[in-house]
Amino acid sequence: MPEVRARGKTANQILSRLSRADFGLLEPHLEAVDLPRRKQLEARKKRIDQIYFLDAGFASVVANGSGKRQIEIGLIGREGMTGLGVIMGNDRATHETFMQAAGNGQRMSAARLREADEQSSTLHRTLLRYAHTFMVQTAQTALANGRSKIEERLARWLLMASDRLDGDDLPLTHEFLAIMLGTQRPGVTIALHSLEHAGLISTSRGNVTILDRKSLMETSNGTYQAPEA
Amino acid sequence: MPEVRARGKTANQILSRLSRADFGLLEPHLEAVDLPRRKQLEARKKRIDQIYFLDAGFASVVANGSGKRQIEIGLIGREGMTGLGVIMGNDRATHETFMQAAGNGQRMSAARLREADEQSSTLHRTLLRYAHTFMVQTAQTALANGRSKIEERLARWLLMASDRLDGDDLPLTHEFLAIMLGTQRPGVTIALHSLEHAGLISTSRGNVTILDRKSLMETSNGTYQAPEA
DNA sequence: GGTCAAATGTGCAAAATCGTACAATTGGAG
């Protein structure tokens, strides 16, 4: 049987919503790949060679400052893709992007994507719309970082992460969460306990399970926005 | 004499760097406008009707959260424009944008800009490149908000503001700065005094003057990036 | 079933920031 990848074969929301024609532009170049945890998808200041459309798992986009200051500015799951720089005319990555929860996706060369992007204005518009979504997410992050307490930001982050996974089990260590939120690791431990005591989550070594999504949203105090927006 | 607006007639860096042809697409629709302080250029959730290319002064883009939580996510000066949503396929504004330091600029209808943007791919690419720049600025803001002290963020902000004005005099009240940085107003007063005692700035009612740009950059502790990047 | 590195729990003093209140001052309007 021929190796034809149907549009419906991917869980990636950008790909699966493309028109048949637009998908046809990309399809010959797509390659299914496994994406283990910590796999780097983009490296700061390095040329973007490959574009990843995620089907499962999620990646973090992290900005680095002086010293070891770093903080997450966005999450990418099956709703999105890496390589926005390519779409927007900058072929070098500004930030680090790496898998945070293992999964898989479709990969293609950045050059090929650029070609397809130039050929189809409808494809281009679709990709741009996602870029805009990501921009809004980053802005929300800036707001949360500046005006919210750790517990609120943690609640927001857990919700965003679970949106990008199938279940409510999030494979995360406190250490990782601390880096994502840009705080001390013990602060994360405290905040997680607080949420756990309130019955919103349960935790075990390297794992957080969301129990009460609704209350978590309240705890996030307006910093979390439903993904459809 | 005919009222022809030459490309060189505007200080806006996007417009002045356009090819003759691309500028020709926009020029018939541009209208010089005065932009007083607090003039709103975009309103959250409202349709974007007009696009502004700034020639002087600068605008703040502010994200709002629950209650009165708000924080600035970006500055726009003569290097930029408003209405990125239109370029990226979203005709409603996500954030508030208003003039922070009075100035002037060129205005045109969003519909006309969209038309021109669709006609010329070189114009489109130019606008997109600015959108990417703004995205990076927002990401830097998220980093600074999450990992920097008020004094560092203040130094960063003053530098960014002065990049977008001609002189080193910034017409700003503590109150406004507090909103921009997302902190308490007294905190700004303290931080300004600290910078003033160190000889980096001088202040008077409603005004901050930058005296030592270089030291300010050091104080910002890596959060400020030179505008050319 | 023992070992070890990773992950988590906990404590605590220092620093930063918040939240709020109120006094002092300044410059423009009348």
Place this chain on the structure above:
DNA sequence: CTCCAATTGTACGATTTTGCACATTTGACC
């Protein structure tokens, strides 16, 4: 010149977060 509202200076307890340090637990591997 006088008045007044906006702006700035200052204070202070409460809260949050930092920055360490160290004890404990867990689970994979041997």
